[in-house]
Amino acid sequence: MSFIKHGVLLAAVFLLTQPTYAGDRDARRTAEAIEDTALADGWAYDFLRALSSQVGPRLAGTPAMARGLDFSEAQLKALSLDDVHREPFPMTAWLRGPESAAILDPAPQELVIAGLGGSIATPASGITAPIALFPRYADLLAAAPGSLSGKIAVVTERMTRAADSTNYRSVNPMRRAGPSEAAKRGAVAYLLRSLGTDSHRLAHAGALDYEPDVPRIPAAALSGPDADQLERLAANGNVRLKLVLRPRIDPNAHSANLVAEIKGRERPDEIVLIGAHLDSWDLGTGAVDDGIGVAIVTGAARLIQRLPVHPKRTLRLVLFGAEEMEFSGAAYAAAHASEAPHIVLAAESDFGIGPVERAAIPQGAAQTEFGHDLHRALRRLDAELDDAPALYSGSDVHPLHKLGVPLALLRQNGLTYFDIHHSADDTFDKVDPNALRQCVAAWAAFAYLAAENDIDFRKNTP
């Protein structure tokens, strides 16, 4: 076979394996141009530097969060986005107070802890009690009612590293449900090993969920090395701790979701919603969780706003104002319930540091022209489109999903995310500018293609 014949055959095979439709060539080209611009653009990184230093931590319901809203609103207006406005909502704020923990016996020493969001306070003089230590959460659940009476329950199970959120979700009940499970068994307080994958003396914050009709007990997370220390000492004999947690609850706090749009040129009443959360835990500066998400979706909206022609559908940007304590998604869905049928797709960016590796869109959409165009755009960024549909995309858009809004999910690599998640180490130096640019590129291409498309994502949605 001559080289020429060989070449002709290869060309034929190539053509035969191509999709049988062309897609929207202009949209595809525009998406690629947006990606190229994003990959060379430092705006999101600069924005994030400013947000995480000129504002810093942004605990929902505090003056710090109010500054975060002021700062971000000014930024959105400076980008000439349409209809920049706040949608305020009431919330109960949890405000960290003085907190400390120490081993009293057998070897007096300080422990590094972080009170859990929503935890009640101890008395000002603290709680002093022996511990009952469980190396696994299942061991606590297996303990008999009353067996922890007068004790501080301590669970030291480890969260292991993974690229996705599987492991975080599997240990999450330790933090969410652990306090009430310990209380049911008589415990006077609850400590858990931080849900994190690092080994530093930094505790990871996070919210708890008290069960109704169960006594509420104070609860906090230990740093990993402190959990190790308690394991070693408990293996050797009795351990007595003192725990002081003095948070304050403000039932009359408020926050707001910050909204901006790029009005659709053809079907402005059809809305592609992209979001992230502006609030953060108080220990770090919210650079990663979820400053990166805010920078990604805002950076994506900025690139689409700067196009000579806006997409057909409206692109709506929502910076949610109280994700960590789970108020903002419910508030948004309640305020927009009647509009939900017009929200054609919703996606939230809230997974930290790494590049986008995989995306998922509503059931069946991967096989459409839109899906193929998106896949092609993602492949240029070393990411893939899954066939499996997106069933979750972030806690702020989930209430919309319950109202029937289809979801998309752009999964970032999270291998190191839980090293710093919810801890004091969530600072700007942890941000990888290259990964951030790739994320903006992926989100901008995705949002543009979804807004420029006619596809009805609900068609195949269960």
Next chain:
Amino acid sequence: MSFIKHGVLLAAVFLLTQPTYAGDRDARRTAEAIEDTALADGWAYDFLRALSSQVGPRLAGTPAMARGLDFSEAQLKALSLDDVHREPFPMTAWLRGPESAAILDPAPQELVIAGLGGSIATPASGITAPIALFPRYADLLAAAPGSLSGKIAVVTERMTRAADSTNYRSVNPMRRAGPSEAAKRGAVAYLLRSLGTDSHRLAHAGALDYEPDVPRIPAAALSGPDADQLERLAANGNVRLKLVLRPRIDPNAHSANLVAEIKGRERPDEIVLIGAHLDSWDLGTGAVDDGIGVAIVTGAARLIQRLPVHPKRTLRLVLFGAEEMEFSGAAYAAAHASEAPHIVLAAESDFGIGPVERAAIPQGAAQTEFGHDLHRALRRLDAELDDAPALYSGSDVHPLHKLGVPLALLRQNGLTYFDIHHSADDTFDKVDPNALRQCVAAWAAFAYLAAENDIDFRKNTP
């Protein structure tokens, strides 16, 4: 040339390049046997686990250090070492109190700091002042007298990573001398970026040296990310901080050096001294600095004690009781000045995590039988003996060196040591059990060979 002739030539070259003496074959064999035992032995790791958990932090002059002395004395006695005793000394203790720092303008947020050992306190209400930020320590030194009047001086120079202590020594004046240098220029307080190579929200403690006749100002170290944050904000405009440091000075404190011996079988009045420091900073648990050193030298002494025949010279183990605030070495040298001529060699283990990579002994000794035997023993552990002499071996044995005592130094790899040095991250999980076993092997072989030898290390000492 035939292969046979070639082989004969090679053999001849080999013989000609061998040392012209055989060394003490029995001593060499014993050293190798000690190494093999050490490499298979978990005693030092178990001891260190117990010390760093059942005692924990051991700040000199505190009840915690007293517990450390009790614990260690009991351990030394259990090892059947000779003449286990304490040598108490008075000291001024510096006791950390409540401390905090916060940015007030332009973006209120907490900073992570650690007061420097020896620092005076601020008023209870703290010091509130604008900052003058210097990206390099030399910039502060170049500032004119009076130019920092009413300001908090902040130096944000970075310590970079190295396998040895070169970089630590080069930035050390930032912490030691910085407070007085800032005060000379009018500053009301002093902050520096922690001398450390990590990027976590953990500050690294350490002592300062106030200059006589210069006003004393409060001083603390910032975590790396907090120093970054101040750099970003200062680049953008004025920054105002509040600093609260409430340490307490106890001029009537005391500590002790803990001593044990293995009496020499032939020349018991000649002493090979190996030491490490038992005290630690308060933020971590002193597992690495210098729990590892204590475990290494005690582990080495234990292996030599268990030999069927003790070495010719006396091996003396000294666990120093106040290295971090620099009291124990001076106290030891003062108490043993008249004995100094009988201390034939002194060495301190105080460089953390890594394996021994290089050793240095007194001038000229590398070329002796002892040097060759030691080199051979070290090579079995992937370590080398330097030709250059040991000029320093640790701050506790340096006062002895000034009295004429020759030094030896076993250098460990310190590439990651300054990630955790003096910080809360100095915990047992950071200890590498394999490196620890190798260190015990190297120290035990070294100490045995030095004590079994006749060499006069002073002969060539300047």
